[in-house]
Amino acid sequence: MADRWNGWGGRRAPLAIGIVAALLLLAGCGHFNETRQAKPTFAEADRLFNQGSYQESLDKYRQIVGAWPMTGDRALFEMGIVYSYPKNERKDYEQALACFRKVVAEYPASDYRANSETMIFYLTNAPLKDRTIAAQQTQLDTLRRELAGKDDELAALRQKIAELEKNVFAYAIEKPAIDKIVIEKGARRLMLLCRGEVLKSYRIALGGNPVGPKERRGDNKTPEGTYVIDSRNHDSRYHCALHISYPNERDKKRARELGVSPGGDIMIHGVKNGYEWVGDAQAAADWTKGCIAVTDREIDEIDKLVANGTAVEIRP
Secondary structure (H helix, E strand, O other): OHHHHHHHHHHHHHHHHHHHHHHHHHHHHHHHHHHHHHHHHHHHHHHHHHOOOHHHHHHHHHHHHHHOHHHHHHHHHHHHHHHHOOOOOOOOHHHHHHHHHHHHHHOOOOOOHHHHHHHHHHHHHHHHHHHHHHHHHHHHHHHHHHHHHHHHHHHHHHHHHHHHHHHHHHHHHHOOOOOEEEEEOOOOEEEEEEOOEEEEEEEOEOEOOOOOOOOOOOOOOOOOEEEEEEEEEOOOOOOOEEEEOOOOHHHHHHHHHHOOOOOOOOEEEOOOOOOHHHHHHHHHOOOEOOOEEOOHHHHHHHHHHOOOOOEEEEEO
16 A cells, blocks of 8 residues: 555656646736737827827726736726826826725735835825915916016006106206206216206216326316316217316315316217217226216217206215
8 A cells, every 4th residue: 555655646746746837837827918918008008198198098007907907006006197197187186096005905916016105105195285386376376467567567657757757858958957967976977956856867987097086187087076067069079078167276276286287178078989889888987088978869968958057066
């Protein structure tokens, strides 16, 4: 009996091993076959997703889950991604969570389990983030509308100011009303005043050695003190020039004490003839020999507004 049993047993061992191997092979082949068969449908679902056809893509993944359940974990994971995709206008976080939870529950050994758990954690907080972002966007839109309204108001105010300035200067040209010119050397600014009110100001260039009052001929300084416009030259080498009554008695006394000539020919003028194209850039540097320079357009305006005898105060 023992020999017969041993002989039977000896024949049974390889047979049992063969049966188990066959079963494993069949199971493995089944999974392989389903993966291979589902592959074109996965490719089609991915293509639809990349085209933005999200609902059609979901239909393909559902087809995979029904036809090839062994690949269901991947299909469910992909469906969760489609449902939660930000550009999907019909995104549904609850449906996405259901897909990821099904992967975790029904496919515990799946390669997609860990990523599904991560997505579950993320999507649990996603609706709150979306609401916060939406509220902030609404606030931004409101602020933009308010700002646009302010821009319209500012534009209207600028237009009104421009019209008022135009009217003021039209009246001033018709009836010269400028009673004083104030020049602030440090601020590089010339102002036209009427009864103490500044009607207009201009950027200026000064002498090449601007700090301190003019003391002598050739020092390239712009004077400081009180003077008047005593003449003008419309044929000047510097477009148009309004002559300032420098030197006054104080300037002459200082020059005598220094034993030097006080110099003269201090004017408010435009740029040198032929260089009118420089425009506003003329005020970028101090380039005169002691005069006060503005653009050609500005000296034409000042010439119309300022009469001979107008006071000129030049401040440091």
